[in-house]
Amino acid sequence: MALEFDLIDAYFAPLSQGSELVKIGIGDDGAVLNVPEHHQLVVVTDTLVAGVHFPVDTVAYDIAWKALAVNLSDLAAMGATPASYSLALTLPDYNQDWLRSFSDGLHALSEQFSIPLIGGDTTKGPLTITITAQGWVPNQQAILRSGAQENDLICVTNTLGEGALGLKLALHDLPPILSEQLFTNIEKKQALNALNRPIPPLAISTDMRGLVNSAIDISDGLLADLGHIINQSKSLLAKQGGGENFLDNLLGAKIELTQIPLSPGVTRYIEHTNDWNLPLSGGDDYQLCLTLKKINYSKLKARLNAKGIRLTVIGHMVKQNGIQCLKQGVVQQIRGENKIGYCHF
Known part of the structure; x- marks a missing residue:
């Protein structure tokens, strides 16, 4: 358990900064978001599995970038403004170099759109990345x-x-x-x-x-x-x-x-x-x-x-x-x- 929290503190907590819409982010049982007035919440989710959605030799930086990008693309299609995202990461082992590169990939893309990481989960198993992204649209203006x-x-x-x-x-x-x-x-x-x-x-x-x-x-x-x-x-x-x-x-x-x-x-x-x-x-x-x-x-x-x-x-x-x-x-x-x-x- 301690290793999981060390992992989160080292590689993912620094990605949680930067939005007044996030009341509570990483560190609690769940995130609390302030919904802008006269807006609706748009939520999208995508899962990427090694050897299925990306070649097994893909570098960690690119895996992270793509995992976030495919969710943001869904938000774009719905006419939404991105707000935040959460990450569920399943790892076959604890590799600090891999995690550092993965975190850098997330940071590089999320920084472009000023969206924080607000929570998630980590566990051990075959390499699998699930990201859920949240965005806002004015009431009744989502594009379907x-x-x-x-x-x-x-x-x-x-x-x-x-x-x-x-x-x-x-x-x-x-x-x-x-x-x-x-x-x-x-x-x-x-x-x-x-x-x-x-x-x-x-x-x-x-x-x-x-x-x-x-x-x-x-x-x-x-x-x-x-x-x-x-x-x-x-x-x-x-x-x-x-x-x-x-x-x-x-x-x-x-x-x-x-x-x-x-x-x-x-x-x-x-x-x-x-x-x-x-x-x-x-x-x-x-x-x-x-x-x-x-x-x-x-x-x-x-x-x-x-x-x-x-x-x-x-x-x-x-x-x-x-x-x-x-x-x-x-x-x-x-x-x-x-x-x-x-x-x-």
């Missing part, structure tokens, strides 16, 4: 997956497929000759950074409020996550119509493959392999997929451009089921593995 409507534009931020390319590089899942021919060293580094140290799009979370009908962060892959928007929106349409069977409500999407924003490295990979898996279902993007009315697009694009965030229209919502992929207007048959996205089980 369920608001997509027919004729909405479908947009994504920045580029897709870079994190999935980084995973292929990290796992040496490309023939060495192909890897050397297609990518520069700078492009390889960018792809690995996209995988290990994604930048959560919190800079634009408040800009979306009032302009966006639905949003989701792209973690499992574009097709899978856009599919979540479609299904949740159909469920809402069914409830609004007094029914329970969302299948009775036609709502789907058409996306134009040539409009999906890609990095030069991912573009070259697709040209060489004709494999669209990286941007469609590779996952690990932590960009946003959102839908909005055409009338709101220019205003949102200007807001995002002012913050250095690219917004690209890749398709629109339609009154038909499923997601149809087009290439220069011609329907494409997407291979089975490209339809699935990341599978959690």
